[in-house]
Structure formats: C-alpha cells, structure tokens
Amino acid sequence: MEVTRRAVFAASASAPFLMGAGSAGPDATIRIDTGRTRGPIDRKVFGNFIEHLGRCIDGGVFQEGSPLSDSEGFRKDVLAAAKNLDVSLLRWPGGNFSSNYDWMDGIGPRNQRPRRLEMAWGTVENNRFGTHEFLDYVAKLGAEPYICANLGTGTWTMAQRWVEYINCDQDTAITRLRKKNGREKPWKVKYWGLGNEMDGPWQMGHRSAEDYGKFAREAAKLMRLTDPDIKLVAAGAANFGPGSDWIAWNRTVLHYLKDYADYISLHLYVGNPKNDFGDFLASSLDLDQRIEALSGVIDAAMAGRQDGRKMYIALDEWNVWYRARGPKQRGRDILEEHYNLEDALVVATFLNSIINHADVVKIGNLAQMVNVIAPIFTNDHGLYLQTIYYPLQLFAGNVRGDSLKLDVNAPTYKSPRFDSIPYIDASGALDGNTLVVNVVNRHLDQPISVAVALENRSFAGPVKVSEVNGPDNKAQNDFGKTLVKTTTNSVTASGNTLTYSFAPHSYTQIKATLA
Ligand code: AHR
Numbered sequence: 001m002e003v004t005r006r007a008v009f010a011a012s013a014s015a016p017f018l019m020g021a022g023s024a025g026p027d028a029t030i031r032i033d034t035g036r037t038r039g040p041i042d043r044k045v046f047g048n049f050i051e052h053l054g055r056c057i058d059g060g061v062f063q064e065g066s067p068l069s070d071s072e073g074f075r076k077d078v079l080a081a082a083k084n085l086d087v088s089l090l091r092w093p094g095g096n097f098s099s100n101y102d103w104m105d106g107i108g109p110r111n112q113r114p115r116r117l118e119m120a121w122g123t124v125e126n127n128r129f130g131t132h133e134f135l136d137y138v139a140k141l142g143a144e145p146y147i148c149a150n151l152g153t154g155t156w157t158m159a160q161r162w163v164e165y166i167n168c169d170q171d172t173a174i175t176r177l178r179k180k181n182g183r184e185k186p187w188k189v190k191y192w193g194l195g196n197e198m199d200g201p202w203q204m205g206h207r208s209a210e211d212y213g214k215f216a217r218e219a220a221k222l223m224r225l226t227d228p229d230i231k232l233v234a235a236g237a238a239n240f241g242p243g244s245d246w247i248a249w250n251r252t253v254l255h256y257l258k259d260y261a262d263y264i265s266l267h268l269y270v271g272n273p274k275n276d277f278g279d280f281l282a283s284s285l286d287l288d289q290r291i292e293a294l295s296g297v298i299d300a301a302m303a304g305r306q307d308g309r310k311m312y313i314a315l316d317e318w319n320v321w322y323r324a325r326g327p328k329q330r331g332r333d334i335l336e337e338h339y340n341l342e343d344a345l346v347v348a349t350f351l352n353s354i355i356n357h358a359d360v361v362k363i364g365n366l367a368q369m370v371n372v373i374a375p376i377f378t379n380d381h382g383l384y385l386q387t388i389y390y391p392l393q394l395f396a397g398n399v400r401g402d403s404l405k406l407d408v409n410a411p412t413y414k415s416p417r418f419d420s421i422p423y424i425d426a427s428g429a430l431d432g433n434t435l436v437v438n439v440v441n442r443h444l445d446q447p448i449s450v451a452v453a454l455e456n457r458s459f460a461g462p463v464k465v466s467e468v469n470g471p472d473n474k475a476q477n478d479f480g481k482t483l484v485k486t487t488t489n490s491v492t493a494s495g496n497t498l499t500y501s502f503a504p505h506s507y508t509q510i511k512a513t514l515a
Helices: 076-083 096-100 131-141 156-167 173-180 209-226 246-257 277-281 283-302 341-355 389-398
Strands: 028-032 037-040 047-049 089-092 116-118 123-125 144-149 191-194 231-234 263-270 312-320 361-367 376-379 382-385 402-404 407-409 424-431 434-441 448-454 459-469 485-495 497-502 506-514
Touching: 028 424, 028 434, 047 312, 076 131, 076 376, 076 382, 089 131, 089 361, 131 144, 131 156, 144 156, 156 173, 156 209, 191 209, 209 231, 209 246, 231 246, 246 263, 246 283, 263 283, 263 361, 277 283, 277 341, 283 312, 283 341, 312 341, 341 361, 341 389, 341 424, 341 434, 341 459, 341 506, 389 434, 389 459, 389 485, 389 506, 407 424, 434 448, 459 497, 485 497, 497 506
Parallel strands: 028 448, 047 089, 047 361, 089 144, 144 191, 191 231, 231 263, 263 312, 312 361
Antiparallel strands: 028 407, 037 402, 116 123, 376 382, 402 424, 424 434, 434 506, 448 497, 459 485, 459 506
C-alpha cells in the first residue's frame, strides 16, 4: 500500500513514551471493519439551543433596530454563521428560563406583550421574541424546532394549550388565536421537552422524582391527546452534586414516563478549574460513563416489553462551562465564556462520544448558540467564531451515515480522575463509500503517528484532512483575531492503511473515499 503525505504532516518528533517515535512504525492504530457498526447516526445529535438568557436571544439571535438585522429583527450575520454550523435541531426557550415562562406572554402584537420578572437569571423578559419568532427563525435556519414546556411553575393546561396553539388544525378558541396572530396553518412541532432539570434545587418548581414523574406523566398524556404524533423528552437528572442520586431519579422518572416519553435528557457541563490539561481532555470519559449508565437505566425500564417501544437519550445540554458560572451570573451580559483551543478539543471529544453512542444518543444540543457559552460571539458591530465553532462545524457538516465501532489501540496516561486515558480519541462514520474518521490527539506537546487500517476495504485516492489547532492550548479567538481555526489539506492513500502523524493538541478529521 502506498501512502503519500504532505511533508508538514509526516514529521514525528522524538517522544520517549511513544513506541513508534523516531522509528518507522506508528505509535497507535485505529482498525476499521466497515461491517462493524452501531447503526445510523441521527442528524438531531448536531442540535443547538437558544435560551432567554443574557445576550443569547436578545442581542444575539435577535436585535431589533440593528443595521445587522433583517426587518423581523433577526441578526443576519448570526443566522449565516449558524447556518454554517448545520444546526439540525434548535431547543428553546430554556433551560432554567422555561420553568417560569408563560408562552401566552410571547404571542400577539409585539408592542402589547407584557414585561415579566424573569427569575431564573434575574432580569425582566420583554417577550418580544416568542413562539412565532422562534418558529420563523427555525424555518430560516433550516433546522427542526424542539420546545421545552414549563413543568416548573406551569400547569398541565398551559403545556397542553401550547401544543394545541402550535400543532392543532381543529377550529378552537386557541387555534383561532394563532390565526388572528398571523399563522393560519399549524407548525406541527414534533419534539417537546417535559420540563428542564426538574431534579435541581435551583429549578423553579423543583420537585421530587415521584412528584415530577406523576406530574409529567399527566402533562404528557394531555399533550399526546392533543397531538399523538409528538415526541416527548422526560427531564432526566442534571444534579450531579454531592449527595444527589442521579440514577435513582432517572429510574423513578422512567417508572412513571416509560409509556409516554420517547427520550430522557442528560446534561453535562465540564471545565478545567485546576488548569490540568490532561485531566480536562479526559472529560469525555465522564460523558461516556454517564451515557452508558443512563442507557442501562433505560434498558432496565424497557426490558421485557413486547410492543417494540424504544427510549433514547437526549443529550440536550452539553458544553464546556466553568469560568462564567456561579451565583454572580445574574443580569444581562452573563455566561459569556471565551473559549480557547483546549475547550475546542474537549468539544471534539464530546462529539466523538456522541458518535460512539449513536445507538442510544439520538438528540444532542450544544448549549448554547450565541454569546451564552456559545460558538458564536457578537457585539453591536459584528461577530467572531469561537474556537469551539470549528469542531462543531466539521462534525455536523461531514459526519453522516452509520457509526463505526473502531478498534483503537493507543498509548495511555493517568490523571487525577482517570487511570487509563488513551492519547488518541476517535470516532468514525461511513456513508456509502465515504469514510470520516475524527481524531483528537490529547497529547499537549507530542505528535502521534497513527495507522488507520481498513480491515475489509481500501482507500481510493485523495483524502481530505481538516485540522483544528492553534499556537498553544490556551489560544483564543476574538474580534479580528482568529488564532484557532480549521486548516484543510489533501493527502493521497491507496491500499488499506493510511499512516498519519496527528499534531499535538489537535482535532483532525479525515474524509476518504473507499474503493
Ligand atoms: O445552559 C445554561 C443553563 O444550564 C440552563 O438554563 C440550565 O438548564 C442549565 O443548568
């Protein structure tokens, strides 16, 4: 087999711990049998999230009167950047906000909508962006909407009538109201959340698993009676703090909701407060464990059913979030994380984990889309793309088809949290004859040479190589400064093995055509 590489990628610096370093052989292998799959990757895993929080919607997605906005108030530059992210599913209106949101406040003429005290984040909600604005925005974005109902301070009727307003085509007082507000036909929103993080004491309307399970089941029943075609997401545990039993919460919730909900949510935010690169880069192992534990709870709840009903995981909030976090984050310009390269690498490893659990994770929403812990950052004059934008773009734009079960053999290291962390983190997807392999080199300062070996197929010519990297792991982007971005090159491969040297602290996507 012949492999040609551009010289810039071929160099392998001396690396004492790496077997192949300085010698001819690779340091690691990724073996691929394209018949070994986990089944289809659901496009909805490349979703995003907008909440009435800080400058995410007001000042991000939506800025009335700005020269950068269209006649409806949507920021055109933000919309273009979001479109380039291939957002498949957009969650709204929260988050914690959803637990004090009355959707009736956000319909009708904008100038007549009430200003309400917003208790989740300590502001006043002007309600100028409501149901119609959200659904118009999602249509412009080319995404699918996912609405989280208020099961905190809200009532069963409030949730049911929201489904009726949006999805019902019968002639009722509620659907007449929709028509009066300018929308003749129902939108038919399919994905609905049964509340947000209801296990968290921080949540308005927080309750016990038993109380939530019973309450959400009746809400689900009414919502389903209104539209039997909707898909429902139960609020899984999000409180991973000391003393919380998140598995017990999920078990109880599924006891009540397994006949109604189609998904159970999982949220995970991670950070690097101790400035330990290796440990931080291993955060996706935490995600792997949580997905697998929750998957086991689902399996236990669904075991023995004869009706073919399935439940999946909706990872409907995830990201790096630790700097702009805590009780002081109340008011306007909050949760504004400025991301660096290592954050982007963690995002890439989370995406690998999502693809490596494609059989059970069917919804994913990065939290959030603009300004608030987000890949897109604006001011009144424009925007810049944060480091985390680039891995999201590569995954959403190119990872299609079936998730491959890769056999990865790589050197490992230890960290305070984990005993054995592979330096090479990878996922793969096959769509027809197109193979995509995503590789994160978790090593801070050494390249790692990896043999990507096909067991039953061969490479057929040019391979596109896209690398997200920057000068060092703390490099950040800013207005007018792009230190971290994607660079693209082409290599040629034939035969069954492509040996490639992955740069230190990098995420690389290899896209190849197979013979
Ligand atoms: O995404 C920010 C917040 O994090 C959300 O409002 C909440 O659901 C979570 O705790």
